[in-house]
Amino acid sequence: MTLLQLAWSYLRARPLGTLLNVILLALGVGTIGFVLIVNDQIGESLSRDAKGIDLVVGAKGSAIQLILTGIFHLDVPTGNIPLKSAQELAKNPLIRRVIPLSIADSFRGFWIIGTNPDYIDLYHGELATGHVWNDRMQAVLGSTVAARTGLGLGSRFVGSHGLAEGGPVHGDSVYSVVGILKPTGTVLDRLVLVNTESVWYVHEGNVTDPEELKVIAEDRQVTVLLVQYATPLAAVSLPRKINSETNMQAASPAYETARLFRMIGVGADVIRAFGGVVLATAALSLFIALYHALNERAYDIAVLRTLGARPAAIAMMLMLEALILAVLGGVMGLGLAHGLAAVLAWWMAKQESVPIDAWAFSVKELWLLVPSLLAAGLAALLPSLRAAQANISATLARRA
Amino acid sequence: MIRIEQLRFAYDGGPDVLRLGLFVLEPQSNVLVVGPSGCGKTTLLHLIAGLLLPSSGSIVVDGQDLSAISARERDRFRGRHIGIVLQQFHLLPTLTAIQNLLVAQSIAGLPVDRAAAIAMLSSLGVDERVDAYPHELSVGQQQRVAIARALVNRPKLLLADEPTSNLDDEACAAVADLLLSAIRQHGVSLVVATHDSRIKSRIPRELALPRHAPLEAA
Numbered sequence: 197m198t199l200l201q202l203a204w205s206y207l208r209a210r211p212l213g214t215l216l217n218v219i220l221l222a223l224g225v226g227t228i229g230f231v232l233i234v235n236d237q238i239g240e241s242l243s244r245d246a247k248g249i250d251l252v253v254g255a256k257g258s259a260i261q262l263i264l265t266g267i268f269h270l271d272v273p274t275g276n277i278p279l280k281s282a283q284e285l286a287k288n289p290l291i292r293r294v295i296p297l298s299i300a301d302s303f304r305g306f307w308i309i310g311t312n313p314d315y316i317d318l319y320h321g322e323l324a325t326g327h328v329w330n331d332r333m334q335a336v337l338g339s340t341v342a343a344r345t346g347l348g349l350g351s352r353f354v355g356s357h358g359l360a361e362g363g364p365v366h367g368d369s370v371y372s373v374v375g376i377l378k379p380t381g382t383v384l385d386r387l388v389l390v391n392t393e394s395v396w397y398v399h400e401g402n403v404t405d406p407e408e409l410k411v412i413a414e415d416r417q418v419t420v421l422l423v424q425y426a427t428p429l430a431a432v433s434l435p436r437k438i439n440s441e442t443n444m445q446a447a448s449p450a451y452e453t454a455r456l457f458r459m460i461g462v463g464a465d466v467i468r469a470f471g472g473v474v475l476a477t478a479a480l481s482l483f484i485a486l487y488h489a490l491n492e493r494a495y496d497i498a499v500l501r502t503l504g505a506r507p508a509a510i511a512m513m514l515m516l517e518a519l520i521l522a523v524l525g526g527v528m529g530l531g532l533a534h535g536l537a538a539v540l541a542w543w544m545a546k547q548e549s550v551p552i553d554a555w556a557f558s559v560k561e562l563w564l565l566v567p568s569l570l571a572a573g574l575a576a577l578l579p580s581l582r583a584a585q586a587n588i589s590a591t592l593a594r595r596a
Numbered sequence: 597m598i599r600i601e602q603l604r605f606a607y608d609g610g611p612d613v614l615r616l617g618l619f620v621l622e623p624q625s626n627v628l629v630v631g632p633s634g635c636g637k638t639t640l641l642h643l644i645a646g647l648l649l650p651s652s653g654s655i656v657v658d659g660q661d662l663s664a665i666s667a668r669e670r671d672r673f674r675g676r677h678i679g680i681v682l683q684q685f686h687l688l689p690t691l692t693a694i695q696n697l698l699v700a701q702s703i704a705g706l707p708v709d710r711a712a713a714i715a716m717l718s719s720l721g722v723d724e725r726v727d728a729y730p731h732e733l734s735v736g737q738q739q740r741v742a743i744a745r746a747l748v749n750r751p752k753l754l755l756a757d758e759p760t761s762n763l764d765d766e767a768c769a770a771v772a773d774l775l776l777s778a779i780r781q782h783g784v785s786l787v788v789a790t791h792d793s794r795i796k797s798r799i800p801r802e803l804a805l806p807r808h809a810p811l812e813a814a
Contacts, residue, residue: 197691197695197698197699197701197702197708198702199702201695202688202690202691202699205688205690205691205695206690208690209689209690495684495686496686496688496689499682499686499688500688500699500703501647501671502645502647502674502680502682503674503675503680503699503700503703503704503745504671504672504673504674504675504676504700504703504704504705505671505675505703506667506668506671506672507667507671509703588647589639589642589647589648592638592642592647592682592757593638593639593642
């Protein structure tokens, strides 16, 4: 019969009050935890997608839009850039590698990206089956695309212009699936990959006249260039040079992603603050419950003292009651946070947006028990001290 | 068992509530503390239990001067060496009968010994309802459990504060019998504070406290 068991016996004796306090604590922890998990998961997901990309170059416009288009494929392109400018840039000694992306069409809500095999290497993509394209109109599917559309090797499909399903269809240009990638946990999973020539072919038609072809080739464009620096020094001069001396725009994924996060962060802060308010309410409710307990249990406390309990033991008993609630509420709150994240993950998956692993637990989450323990500890502080200082002799004499 | 000398007690700055020149209780003997209401019977009991400290003078229980040790040691001493029965025989309502005894062992820092607790309940005739909660027990059973709890740590001294004052004659006699047989069985000294004249016949020795007046041992 330890103090812990004694504390638990009092909690069990008033189940409704205990439940209310656990629920309030769980709501507070759950709300804060939800923001933490989602922030973490989106952050991880975005940084996986942006890994290895030092600079994104595209048409002038919004820098965030360029990043959203070029890396995360969550937005429509700002426009295209001339192939010649791109080829010019690739010669720059500060640049190690340039991966061109041509983005124009989609298939059932998944972007069709014209690029080269470097793009697959960038995300360490591996083929689950089939091979990489060796000619135009051959497509390699990301794992999510394959799973969601049911396309397999040899399947044939046509792209539609833009991202919306039911847009103008390029009915006479049929792609066939030649490869399917293993899941990478990156944006690659949600893309249809073809070679750049395929995208040109789809939009130019089958031009055979060499003269005409030469004219067209002069005007060829790509949408975005993913740039890897040859040296960290490139970061100092290259973006500024591109932005001021060319009609292209350069955006740093690290900087723009951070900016994006700051913008989303306001919303996250609001939700987190709401969680804080709920926790404060929980603390108040717990304080009131314990304060009542002081009066209701004055005689119990006196009896415990006659049995030899030290004032510190009495204080500890009340404190333990609060801490038991804090742990129960904290653990329930963690469950709630993951549950909420699962709902959001389900919704975002339906939108083909950034994937969230709602059930990924990290040790860091145990820190979420801290606000819960803190709220409970603060709530129990005054009642505990008062219980410890109670005049036992007077309490016993009053009843006698 | 108890030796009280030149005892004086007053609440902070107030007049003396209690004065006692010399009082000695031999081991395995009993005494009634009597007197009008407000004469300090309960106060004396609390002083002997170490719940209050004398303003001056000394109280030695079982060889231990209660003023000479720290509050913490006093709490521990009380838990291990003094059993206390209160007027309402108050049991902790969230614990079962047996748990009320186990918590007494645990709080006193003694090993939790379920067999000993059941034996104690058995010696008081309530070993059949050890897992019942207080509200499931009759008043008589609650009294027995409370006495068992006071004795479970094998104290040499049992203090009882008005144990019979709210009881009818029959129940009063039963409680008095119970207390006396329990202390005889376990070799315990008993101090009963009461204004209940019905138990005077059973405990002949009296310590009479007049209201706010100095007093010598009876």
